[in-house]
Amino acid sequence: MVNSKSQRRGNKLIFLMTTAPPENSPWSVPMRLPPLGLSYVAAALEKAGFNVEILDNYLLQKPIDDVKQMVSRLNPEIVGITCSSASYPRCVETAKAVKEALPSCKVVVGGWHPSYIPDSMLQHPEIDYVVMGEGERAMRELATCITKGEDAKAVAQVAGVAYRHEGKIVKTPQKFIKNLDEVPFLARHLLPMHLYEREIPFLKAKPFDTMNIVRGCPFNCAYCETRRLWGQTCRGFSPQRVIDEIDHMAANYGTKGIYFVGDNFTINKKRTIALCELIKKSKLDIEWVCDTRADMISRDLLKSMKEAGCQTVWFGVESGSPRVLEKINKGITNEQTIQAFKLCREEGIQIASSFILGIPGETLEDMEITYKFAKKLDPDWAQFNIYIAVPGSGLYDEVMQKGLYDRVDGFLTYVKTDDFNYESLMEIQKRYQSDLDLSMKRILRKMKREGFWTVLKKAPRYLRRLL
Secondary structure (H helix, E strand, O other), X not given: OOOHHHHHOOOXXXXXXXXXXXXXXXXXXXXXXXXXXXXXXXXXXXXXXXXXXXXXXXHHOOOHHHHHHHHHHHOOOEEEEEOOOOOHHHHHHHHHHHXXXXXXXXXEEEOHHHHHOHHHHHOOOOOOEEEOOOOHHHHHHHHHHHHOOOOHHHHHOOOOEEEEEOOEEEEOOOOOOOOHHHOOOOOHHHOXXXXXXXXXXXXXXXXXXXXXXEEOOOOOOOOOOHHHHHOOOOEEOOHHHHHHHHHHHHHHHOXXXXXXXXXXXXXXXHHHHHHHHHHHHHOOOOEEEEEEOOOOOOHHHHHHXXXXXXXXXXXXXXXXXXXXXXXOOOOOOHHHHHHHHHHHHHOOOEEEEXXXXXXXXXOHHHHHHHHHHHXXXXXXXXXXXXXXXXXXXXXXXXXXXXXXXXXXXXXEEEEOOOOOOHHHHHHHHXXXXXXXXXXXXHHHHHHHHHOHHHHHHHHHHHHHHHO
């Protein structure tokens, strides 16, 4: 369906897409979830009057020839491709295919990787523009410039873009959106919602959907590149804006559970409590999960969250070794993590947590300390991840400068030190994960939480993943 603004723009079509996942990549996401960033950009473009189509090829995995046929059939004026360091080769391949199918269209790339290393994208002539950082405003303004004839002076006024001009790469400074309420609801109507996973282990309520309501991070964890994309000042949707979108999701997609993805859900205590009060006042029948830090919760906050439907809080613990925590600038002590877990349990909130293995400078002894700390914490869900260096973080720079790697796959850098390499880390990860998850105590807890027959039904698949 084309709205009236699109008709006034002459039905200018913008075709947005994700790329098929890289084969055998350790960073391929196993869950089938909607692409939030791309869908927010689509919503902003629609609001500005453009006709928009989305191909979630990370989900559908159409071969490149099918993508070319779609481009030829749709005849878009602009093709936008989202890109990560893991999907970089596929992104370049897709851009080339788009230009082969329709040489006249403009190819714009955005996402994590282009935001950090725009030059790596613009070295390919098939890519015309890069959007760095937040895409909603930048893509809207850039699309307006392109459809009006690409006036060089007008393009230079768009914040957060990179492009070639007179043989040089030009980059305009990023400008973050201060009032996130100007961003429209996610364009879920452009996505194949029936194909995404609508169940999650952390919630009994289903179907569930994801939302990201906080952007920016004031912290400086050495392994993380988030603040390079979203900025170091935390900004959030207003509580009423969040409620309005949840109400929209419930009415149109039957949503009963929400995973609020993002590292700092509770960073603004006043805003978080206001959101919880509005959820209760609105009588929304939802359960939810959020991500936060161990030093950003309190008993009264958890009480309010629980009363508003919070079932699980996910903490990025990362390590049990004080030496490693200092190395990665985590800014959280083991004592704070223990206290946070204690408060959650006392308030009846489940706990999920993640740990990182293979930080440069970490020793095998440090990893054992982390494993023992994970056992001591005894979260309801625990996940051990292997560190792979990607552009944008301080640790990546250290790995590259000191040569602490044995191979680079595109821009994914596999760390190697005197203590470990990627293959040995995989063995450690498998041992820690299976030893923790297959303990009788945790199996019985899982049965109590999910039901005996549910656990029995899932057992073969779960064991295959561990073994």
